[in-house]
Amino acid sequence: MSKQLENAKNLYLRGIRDGEIKEVHEHYMGASYTQHSTGVPDEKAGFASFFEDFFKRHPKRDITIVRTIEDGNFVFVHVHQKLNDGESQWVTADIFRSDDEGRIVEHWDVIDAYPTSIGDFDPIYGDFSLTDLDKTEDNKKLVRRFLVDVLQNGEVDLFDHYVSEGLIQHNQEIPQGGSAYKEYLVDKQVNYDFVFKVMGQGDYVVAYSKVWIAGQDYAHFDIFRLKDGKIVEHWDNKEVMPAKADLTNLGKF
Known part of the structure; x- marks a missing residue:
């Protein structure tokens, strides 16, 4: 696993799932952090302030990273978030940009509700392996x-x-x-x-x-x-x- 992919996963799992914001700042983010996510203030301080409140509202957080791809210094992750024992569920598509050391310095995302009823194929799950x-x-x-x-x-x-x-x-x-x-x-x-x-x-x-x-x-x-x-x-x-x-x-x- 590349350093940038490891850092992107840890930002989600150690940061958002486990609440270890200080660990994220010190080990997975770069010196700056440009944010494009709706409602989240810019920079590392904005990330911390948003998720401090998020953790209070959602004390139980089950996060599954379903698929990832890498292209240059960009990482894409496709994520299923189940909050408060399924009280709310979200599908998130994220792009992270890393610096030369693989630390995350910029983030874009789109967040959509996980549907209550599923058709022929799940909106996020499915077999995943990179070929060709x-x-x-x-x-x-x-x-x-x-x-x-x-x-x-x-x-x-x-x-x-x-x-x-x-x-x-x-x-x-x-x-x-x-x-x-x-x-x-x-x-x-x-x-x-x-x-x-x-x-x-x-x-x-x-x-x-x-x-x-x-x-x-x-x-x-x-x-x-x-x-x-x-x-x-x-x-x-x-x-x-x-x-x-x-x-x-x-x-x-």
């Missing part, structure tokens, strides 16, 4: 083209070039299969306003974007698994974009 490491750059290029051609430029006729008809879908609003995903994009008038970050490792590619869905702006993560040059599995996570007046840091991007 030699195809990382090809897979990232394919996803970027999909994002631009279909999701930004609306060239829906190119959809089948990128997405398998047998697509496994984890979004609980969308039925299984590529055709259902395409229909959802059209019916909801989904448009990717801009793509902030694309990360990849092997057969997994993650995109973090600002997305317009049915008249509402969202900060939006997509997690794609690819096989033989097509997207074959899809998870996503979205959060309504906060108003500028409500920001306590630099904002979602």
Whole structure:
């Protein structure tokens, strides 16, 4: 395990789960910490002040890191949070940026509720192992083209070039299969306003974007698994974009 991945995991497990904020500051974060999470003030002091209150409200915290990928000095983690014996449950998609020593210096996330009823496939869980490491750059290029051609430029006729008809879908609003995903994009008038970050490792590619869905702006993560040059599995996570007046840091991007 790389140092940056170890530090990102420890920030979650030792920090948020176990409440060891001082340990996080001293061992896992860098000298500065730029924050983009909604409602969390900037820098290390802001992290501490937010979670001191969070721990009081949620004394029981069960956190599962389901999947991770690394790309350069960035780490993506996909997390299930179960608070106060399941009183509330969240799916969190996070990107951490590390410094040259692997310490975490910047953080972006999107937090969405874990649904009360589950369809064919869970919104976060599923088999996870990284394969096709030699195809990382090809897979990232394919996803970027999909994002631009279909999701930004609306060239829906190119959809089948990128997405398998047998697509496994984890979004609980969308039925299984590529055709259902395409229909959802059209019916909801989904448009990717801009793509902030694309990360990849092997057969997994993650995109973090600002997305317009049915008249509402969202900060939006997509997690794609690819096989033989097509997207074959899809998870996503979205959060309504906060108003500028409500920001306590630099904002979602």
